[in-house]
Amino acid sequence: MKQRQLVGVVAGTVVLVAGAAVVALNLPGGSAKRAPQAAPAVAAEPVADAEPVIDDGDGKAVATSLHTLDIAPADRAARRAEVRKRGTERFSLLGLTWSDPALAVGGTVEVRTRAVGTGRWSRWQTLETEGTRGPDSGAEAEGDLRGGSEPLWVGPSDGVAARVVSAEGTGPLPAGLRLDLVDPGRTSGSGGQGGGLALDPSDPVTVAPSGSAAPSTTPDAPAGPDAPAVSPAPAAAKAVAAVARVPLPSYTSRAGWKAGPARAEPAVADSVAVMFVHHTADGGNNYDCADSPAHVRAIQTYQVESQGWDDIGYNFLVDRCGTLFEGRGGGVDRAVVGAHTYGFNTGTAAIAVLGTYTTGGVSEAARKVISQVAAARLTAYGFDPGTTAQLTERATDGKFPYLSEQTFQRISGHRDGVATECPGDGLYGQLPAVRVEASSRVLGLKAGAPSGGVSSGGKYYVKGRATLSWSAATPSASIARFELLVDGAVRATLAGTARSGPVDVPSGTHRLQVRATHVSGNAETTAAATVVSDVTLPVISTPWLGLRTGTVSTTSVPVTVNFKASDNVKVAWIGGTSPSTATLSSTATTWSTSAKPGPAVTFGVSAKDLVGNVGRTSVVRTTALLAETSAKRTGKWTTKSSGSHLNGKALYSSKKNTKLTFTFTGRSAALIVGRFKTSGKATVYLDGKKVSTIDTRAGKTTYRQAVWTRSPAYGRHTVTIVVLATSGRPGVTVDGLAYVK
Numbered sequence: 001m002k003q004r005q006l007v008g009v010v011a012g013t014v015v016l017v018a019g020a021a022v023v024a025l026n027l028p029g030g031s032a033k034r035a036p037q038a039a040p041a042v043a044a045e046p047v048a049d050a051e052p053v054i055d056d057g058d059g060k061a062v063a064t065s066l067h068t069l070d071i072a073p074a075d076r077a078a079r080r081a082e083v084r085k086r087g088t089e090r091f092s093l094l095g096l097t098w099s100d101p102a103l104a105v106g107g108t109v110e111v112r113t114r115a116v117g118t119g120r121w122s123r124w125q126t127l128e129t130e131g132t133r134g135p136d137s138g139a140e141a142e143g144d145l146r147g148g149s150e151p152l153w154v155g156p157s158d159g160v161a162a163r164v165v166s167a168e169g170t171g172p173l174p175a176g177l178r179l180d181l182v183d184p185g186r187t188s189g190s191g192g193q194g195g196g197l198a199l200d201p202s203d204p205v206t207v208a209p210s211g212s213a214a215p216s217t218t219p220d221a222p223a224g225p226d227a228p229a230v231s232p233a234p235a236a237a238k239a240v241a242a243v244a245r246v247p248l249p250s251y252t253s254r255a256g257w258k259a260g261p262a263r264a265e266p267a268v269a270d271s272v273a274v275m276f277v278h279h280t281a282d283g284g285n286n287y288d289c290a291d292s293p294a295h296v297r298a299i300q301t302y303q304v305e306s307q308g309w310d311d312i313g314y315n316f317l318v319d320r321c322g323t324l325f326e327g328r329g330g331g332v333d334r335a336v337v338g339a340h341t342y343g344f345n346t347g348t349a350a351i352a353v354l355g356t357y358t359t360g361g362v363s364e365a366a367r368k369v370i371s372q373v374a375a376a377r378l379t380a381y382g383f384d385p386g387t388t389a390q391l392t393e394r395a396t397d398g399k400f401p402y403l404s405e406q407t408f409q410r411i412s413g414h415r416d417g418v419a420t421e422c423p424g425d426g427l428y429g430q431l432p433a434v435r436v437e438a439s440s441r442v443l444g445l446k447a448g449a450p451s452g453g454v455s456s457g458g459k460y461y462v463k464g465r466a467t468l469s470w471s472a473a474t475p476s477a478s479i480a481r482f483e484l485l486v487d488g489a490v491r492a493t494l495a496g497t498a499r500s501g502p503v504d505v506p507s508g509t510h511r512l513q514v515r516a517t518h519v520s521g522n523a524e525t526t527a528a529a530t531v532v533s534d535v536t537l538p539v540i541s542t543p544w545l546g547l548r549t550g551t552v553s554t555t556s557v558p559v560t561v562n563f564k565a566s567d568n569v570k571v572a573w574i575g576g577t578s579p580s581t582a583t584l585s586s587t588a589t590t591w592s593t594s595a596k597p598g599p600a601v602t603f604g605v606s607a608k609d610l611v612g613n614v615g616r617t618s619v620v621r622t623t624a625l626l627a628e629t630s631a632k633r634t635g636k637w638t639t640k641s642s643g644s645h646l647n648g649k650a651l652y653s654s655k656k657n658t659k660l661t662f663t664f665t666g667r668s669a670a671l672i673v674g675r676f677k678t679s680g681k682a683t684v685y686l687d688g689k690k691v692s693t694i695d696t697r698a699g700k701t702t703y704r705q706a707v708w709t710r711s712p713a714y715g716r717h718t719v720t721i722v723v724l725a726t727s728g729r730p731g732v733t734v735d736g737l738a739y740v741k
Contacts, residue, residue, distance in 0.1 A: 131420020
């Protein structure tokens with residue numbers, strides 16, 4: 001049961017403010033349901049490949065609330081009524097309602113609202129009052145309905161003013177005038193609306209088409225033997241033509257936008273023969289699309305609680321960003337009878353665009369959704385969206401004579417069936433293009449990200465070829481071909497059944513697109529994806545080889561390969577390839593490896609860029625060993641024998657200024673010594689110049705250690721070691737010299 005609560009009641013008396021009594025209704029998640037009414041079984045839908053509806057909400061209700069403000073006429077003739085500026089409970093949408101839905105306000109209704117937070121009052125805004133009747137048949141039309149204007153979305157507000165004036169010659173204002181202020185509530189965990197409703201980011205709300213059969217009911221409006229009576233479908237709707245079926249686009253389910261429950265289970269017709277297009281005419285078009293779920297929820301609350309309808313009147317709604325919302329419950333794949341086009345609700349469906357489009361048209365994103373929804377609902381029953389249909393006027397006080405047959409475009413505007421300006425001149429002027437798009441254009445064409453390459457730094461790189469993938473709602477039989485475009489030029493043509501394909505991309509930055517051509521000849525093109533095609537190989541400088549410190553043997557000399565790799569985009573990998581293999585850092589400039597002394601050895605390095613282009617380079621060098629016996633001796637040197645020395649022998653001296661001089665022709669050299677706890681220091685001269693002092697002592701005994709290296713320019717060189725006879729450890733043991741030829 002709906003709970004009613006008086007606001008401003010003192011000692012049982014309603015407090016009047018500016019001549020208006022205030023009444024508030026607290027509505028937890030929507031209105032209560034009516035008792036079920038007996039009716040024949042609902043007509044079954046044709047088997048379809050529409051997507052199943054996923055309950056993507058978190059199961060938690062959102063507490064919406066409706067606050068009403070009675071408006072007393074300001075004069076006895078009841079031609080003028082006013083509410084002066086006053087504070088109110090928080091609301092985001094408002095409308096004017098009155099007792100008799102058959103009457104209309106033959107004049108102007110204007111409102112001003114005060115924004116929460118800033119406290120600023122808006123300019124005067126006009127509420128649309130023509131063509132706003134909804135239910136036209138069954139128990140819903142016979143219920144406790146109220147007349148009402150179109151609601152106005154104003155965002156979070158806490159103050160209102162209004163003025164209602166009847167036009168000359170139109171008679172008095174209808175009785176029971178009331179401002180209805182709707183607070184759509186806030187989702188759990190949000191901190192309040194602020195500039196727009198804060199949705200719970202954990203709530204998934206988008207339902208993507210899957211191509212499987214949709215269920216015949218939804219949790220909030222189950223069908224069954226107690227459903228209300230179904231009006232017969234239009235005669236034209238019974239003839240099913242051979243038209244390829246189009247699926248619905250992705251949409252936000254009722255659970256996703258936190259819909260309140262319907263008051264009654266919906267009536268369902270045999271088919272959808274016409275799609276009526278509306279605008280909600282409830283404010284400007286620069287709203288934040290993040291507020292759209294709350295906006296839709298507020299419209300439902302207004303139509304159910306203020307006007308007495310069973311549920312939101314529209315079957316679908318779409319915002320300016322192209323987000324589609326499931327409207328009236330009962331199943332997106334069923335011919336649910338709505339409350340949208342008075343006199344023609346049965347056998348039709350409606351989609352409303354949030355906003356007002358009296359001048360400018362809707363966005364491309366919204367238009368494409370309208371086209372695909374219309375195509376999906378009409379082709380589900382075999383109807384070509386580009387044709388016409390015969391509908392019967394079901395309203396005794398409608399635009400046309402009662403029960404007369406009227407011809408409608410399959411995609412029509414609200415004004416085609418009802419005396420109203422809806423959906424506005426701007427949107428109405430787009431309907432011819434919508435019909436063409438729905439019947440003879442490829443719908444839902446979307447391209448995925450290119451593949452076959454790699455992303456880096458916000459760009460996508462490929463190696464001369466990219467693979468494009470795409471999807472389309474239009475069946476393949478209605479698609480003549482797909483073309484893959486590079487900078488607008490056709491580079492590949494594929495069959496209408498294709499959904500991916502490769503395309504060659506020349507070097508440089510290019511724009512890739514997919515163009516789909518309908519069998520009618522109309523073409524659609526996806527948004528461009530920018531890729532960088534890189535076919536340039538990384539460049540590696542010619543390596544040069546230098547000896548390094550470490551252990552030397554007759555089969556291995558430690559060496560360093562020096563190089564520099566560069567690329568026009570980025571080096572992604574560097575590796576050594578010969579005489580061994582190694583993976584190096586992508587910024588490496590050296591590679592520590594070893595070489596067998598004696599034979600010529602190839603030292604190779606490779607580099608790869610982001611897309612796999614490989615640059616390679618190598619150099620051939622020979623390393624050699626000079627035994628201690630080849631050195632020129634000065635002073636006393638003693639020969640030491642051990643299998644651990646090179647060739648089993650080494651020279652030892654502990655006398656100060658004793659020398660060994662090695663002569664070689666090459667480009668790098670390393671002194672090889674034995675290291676012991678008692679080993680001392682020595683001075684090293686290169687080509688007669690002192691270049692270093694070395695300490696040959698070590699904590700543990702090690703043999704054949706390269707302890708000093710230099711890489712002079714290629715040529716004939718001398719290396720001399722002079723013993724310093726360090727106190728307490730005067731001796732130095734020399735194994736020989738290694739060099740690179």
